[in-house]
Amino acid sequence: MGPMISRSIAPHDGTAAAGIGLRSAHVAEILRVRPALGFLEVHAENYMSSSPALAILTDLRRDYPVSLHGVGLSLGGAGELDRAHLSRFKALIDRLDPLLVSEHLSWSGIAGVYLNDLLPLPYTEETLAIFCRHVDEAQEALGRPILIENPSVYLRFRHSTIDEAEFLAALARRTGCGLLCDVNNLYVNAGNFGLDPIAYLDALPAASVGEIHLAGHHRGDADGMPILIDDHGSAVAEPVWRLYREALARFGRVPTLVEWDTQLPALDALLGEARHADAMAAACAPVGGLRACA
Amino acid sequence: MLALDALQRRMTAAIAGGHDSAVFDLIEDVGIAPAARLQIYRNHAAITLTEALRATFPVVCKLVDERFFAFAAYAYICETFPSEPRLSAYGASFPLFLRAFPPAQALRYLSDVARLEWEINAALHADAATPVPRSTLAAISLRDAPRLMVHLHPSLRLLTSPWPIERIWSANQPGADPHVTIDPSAEVSRLQIYRRIDRVVIESIDAPTFAFLHALLRDGRLEDAAEAALRVDLMFDVSVALGLLLEEGLIVGWHLAPAPAASSTTLKEKVAMLAQVAGFRSRTGLVEHLKDALDLLGRFPLSILQFIMRFSIASVFWHAGLTKIASWDTTIALFHDEYMVPLLPPELAASMAATVELTCPVLLVLGIATRLATLPMLGMTFVIGVFVYPELWTEHLMWAAILLFILTRGPGALSLDRFAARALFDRKGV
Numbered sequence: 001m002g003p004m005i006s007r008s009i010a011p012h013d014g015t016a017a018a019g020i021g022l023r024s025a026h027v028a029e030i031l032r033v034r035p036a037l038g039f040l041e042v043h044a045e046n047y048m049s050s051s052p053a054l055a056i057l058t059d060l061r062r063d064y065p066v067s068l069h070g071v072g073l074s075l076g077g078a079g080e081l082d083r084a085h086l087s088r089f090k091a092l093i094d095r096l097d098p099l100l101v102s103e104h105l106s107w108s109g110i111a112g113v114y115l116n117d118l119l120p121l122p123y124t125e126e127t128l129a130i131f132c133r134h135v136d137e138a139q140e141a142l143g144r145p146i147l148i149e150n151p152s153v154y155l156r157f158r159h160s161t162i163d164e165a166e167f168l169a170a171l172a173r174r175t176g177c178g179l180l181c182d183v184n185n186l187y188v189n190a191g192n193f194g195l196d197p198i199a200y201l202d203a204l205p206a207a208s209v210g211e212i213h214l215a216g217h218h219r220g221d222a223d224g225m226p227i228l229i230d231d232h233g234s235a236v237a238e239p240v241w242r243l244y245r246e247a248l249a250r251f252g253r254v255p256t257l258v259e260w261d262t263q264l265p266a267l268d269a270l271l272g273e274a275r276h277a278d279a280m281a282a283a284c285a286p287v288g289g290l291r292a293c294a
Numbered sequence: 295m296l297a298l299d300a301l302q303r304r305m306t307a308a309i310a311g312g313h314d315s316a317v318f319d320l321i322e323d324v325g326i327a328p329a330a331r332l333q334i335y336r337n338h339a340a341i342t343l344t345e346a347l348r349a350t351f352p353v354v355c356k357l358v359d360e361r362f363f364a365f366a367a368y369a370y371i372c373e374t375f376p377s378e379p380r381l382s383a384y385g386a387s388f389p390l391f392l393r394a395f396p397p398a399q400a401l402r403y404l405s406d407v408a409r410l411e412w413e414i415n416a417a418l419h420a421d422a423a424t425p426v427p428r429s430t431l432a433a434i435s436l437r438d439a440p441r442l443m444v445h446l447h448p449s450l451r452l453l454t455s456p457w458p459i460e461r462i463w464s465a466n467q468p469g470a471d472p473h474v475t476i477d478p479s480a481e482v483s484r485l486q487i488y489r490r491i492d493r494v495v496i497e498s499i500d501a502p503t504f505a506f507l508h509a510l511l512r513d514g515r516l517e518d519a520a521e522a523a524l525r526v527d528l529m530f531d532v533s534v535a536l537g538l539l540l541e542e543g544l545i546v547g548w549h550l551a552p553a554p555a556a557s558s559t560t561l562k563e564k565v566a567m568l569a570q571v572a573g574f575r576s577r578t579g580l581v582e583h584l585k586d587a588l589d590l591l592g593r594f595p596l597s598i599l600q601f602i603m604r605f606s607i608a609s610v611f612w613h614a615g616l617t618k619i620a621s622w623d624t625t626i627a628l629f630h631d632e633y634m635v636p637l638l639p640p641e642l643a644a645s646m647a648a649t650v651e652l653t654c655p656v657l658l659v660l661g662i663a664t665r666l667a668t669l670p671m672l673g674m675t676f677v678i679g680v681f682v683y684p685e686l687w688t689e690h691l692m693w694a695a696i697l698l699f700i701l702t703r704g705p706g707a708l709s710l711d712r713f714a715a716r717a718l719f720d721r722k723g724v
Contacts, residue, residue, distance in 0.1 A: 045379045045380050045381070046380075046381075046382075048380050049380065049382060049419035049420070049421075050419070050420065050421050050422035051382070051418055051419045052418070052491075052492035052493070055492060071379065072378075072379020072380070073379075074379075077302065078297070078298040078299035078301075078302050079299070082378065082379075084378075085378065085379055088380075107302060108379065109302075109306060109375075110299070110302040110303055110306050111303065111306070112377050113306050113310060113375045113376075113377065114375065114376040114377055114378055114379055115306060115309055115310065115335075115339055115375060115376075116339060116342050116343055116346070116375075116376055116379075116381065116384075117309075117335060117338055117339055117342070119302075119305065119309075119335065121298075122298065122301060122320075124298075126297065126298055127298055130298060154331050154334045154335065155321045155322065155328065155331035155332065155334075155335075156321070156322045157301070157320055157321060157322065158319075158320060158321065158322050159296065159320070222326045222330045222331065222333070222334055223326050223327050223329075223330030225325055225326045225330075227326060227334075229334075
């Protein structure tokens with residue numbers, strides 16, 4: 001696989017390997033305390049200008065590996081990729097030399113309108129061809145392989161013909177990209193659409209999975225019916241932890257991120273989640289080798 | 295099967311615009327209805343974009359309160375979706391939107407506060423650049439200065455408003471005094487906004503500095519910027535303004551334009567500019583105009599002044615002489631009791647004084663042997679000033695000054711001396 005998953009994670013104190021999403025409310029404390037963490041992940045789009053935030057991230061980069069998580073490339077868009085955005089992404093990669101670079105199996109807009117969301121795709125041969133072409137272009141422009149994340153979706157298109165896990169497997173096979181398995185997204189989608197998450201994990205090409213995401217969700221309702229919403233606004237739910245153990249068993253101890261974007265807790269709570277992920281990963285792979293518990 | 299491009303156009307219209315029921319037919323209708331599923335995405339867009347606007351316009355949000363802000367933001371989002379993925383680039387037209395938004399009309403300064411917040415955001419996210427050291431510009435040769443093009447820091451931007459928006463903004467920062475009151479119509483704002491290391495600086499500037507920076511931002515040509523500033527205020531000092539820009543780290547580069555621009559600036563003005571730029575000496579527009587005025591005054595004929603001096607000092611002595619001979623007994627008595635000139639007997643002193651007073655003024659006015667004629671008068675002035683009325687020394691010093699001027703510079707053109715000199719020696723000066 002690509003260099004991003006063969007590269008070793010350098011834990012801050014030799015034990016921690018899970019990372020957290022870096023959010024501005026926590027920056028001051030992280031700068032002061034420099035807690036043990038496997039890596040810090042940021043949304044790449046928030047650092048695509050010469051803002052003070054970029055200077056801080058560049059500083060933190062000296063102590064932590066950084067993972068750049070893109071939310072704006074719109075790889076599933078039917079139109080052309082935004083070349084200006086790609087070159088900004090490349091400049092950020094050159095500056096930070098990130099451990100991981102990832103994007104989503106989604107689209108965000110078309111014809112100059114950007115909807116600021118990760119929108120669902122119809123899984124068809126046409127979409128697969130377009131998505132593969134865009135991933136090829138992106139990997140070429142960014143000069144490295146990227147990871148593609150399975151999204152949380154709230155609607156599916158009638159004319160989809162390919163199962164999402166199969167779609168991702170084909171994508172990885174054709175483009176050489178890696179996969180980012182978001183266990184919470186999988187749990188939310190499984191709940192909302194009655195899928196078998198274990199079968200989904202089994203269908204993913206284990207060797208391609210280079211990162212795992214964990215996050216919280218909440219139970220809402222739409223049209224009077226219950227629905228799980230992937231809002232990254234709470235602790236990782238117990239069933240998601242169980243699914244994480246299943247993922248570890250299949251993919252090995254890959255870099256794991258705890259995301260928490262809304263209703264941010266104190267940094268300690270987030271670090272606690274990361275330590276919990278570490279403990280589970282360690283229990284699964286006590287000697288630290290990849291796929292030791294598979 | 296609908297092509298991906300067509301599907302995404304319909305979806306975009308449905309999420310950004312509202313009610314495209316045709317898109318519902320594309321969505322699996324199991325459990326939750328397609329319309330409700332689509333609504334999840336609409337809500338998400340509205341919430342995240344409102345959040346982005348709130349992050350960029352926190353003071354606007356504070357001025358109108360959360361609910362009104364969400365209401366205005368939603369109306370704005372419906373008509374203006376982002377055009378690129380960086381949320382820091384979203385909201386450029388929000389200030390203009392607020393200006394035209396009927397429910398926001400009561401707060402007439404709101405739109406301008408929003409403009410300030412947008413410029414702060416833009417300065418925060420502007421490209422980085424390294425300031426040039428002060429010595430760089432000082433090294434530019436005098437001859438090249440009119441061609442100097444200044445590159446300003448990418449974060450620098452300017453803003454004017456009829457409202458005191460900077461004070462309104464400051465009063466709504468965390469930790470500001472909550473009791474401060476601001477009269478919104480009290481003042482006009484002229485602001486420069488830029489990033490210094492990791493924070494944004496907002497500074498009030500005066501009208502000529504604003505004109506200077508505005509012109510510099512437009513094309514970078516120092517000469518044009520100086521002209522723009524001087525049109526606003528003749529006292530504008532280009533060297534001081536450039537020095538401040540250097541100090542603030544706002545000059546990040548320079549180059550020389552290929553050829554001097556065709557310009558209405560006169561050569562003289564250019565030379566003055568050159569001198570300023572090269573040396574950062576304090577040479578202002580005002581000084582140039584003062585020099586012109588002085589040149590004009592300097593052209594007033596000296597000969598007229600010399601005649602007036604001769605006439606006025608002559609009158610003083612002449613009238614004293616007339617008084618002395620009008621009552622000679624009184625004069626002798628005065629010399630005896632009051633003047634008490636040393637060494638000379640009073641009668642002799644009185645005769646000498648009267649003689650000087652009645653002859654020298656005539657020579658002075660006519661301009662005959664003028665320099666020679668001043669000598670006895672200076673002698674008398676000295677005697678009076680030192681021995682007779684020392685308490686009136688200022689008056690006598692004034693007489694002496696006039697007489698010394700004529701002694702050293704001559705009577706000037708309006709004199710028989712000059713006429714005689716021309717006739718006899720065919721040369722000027724006596």
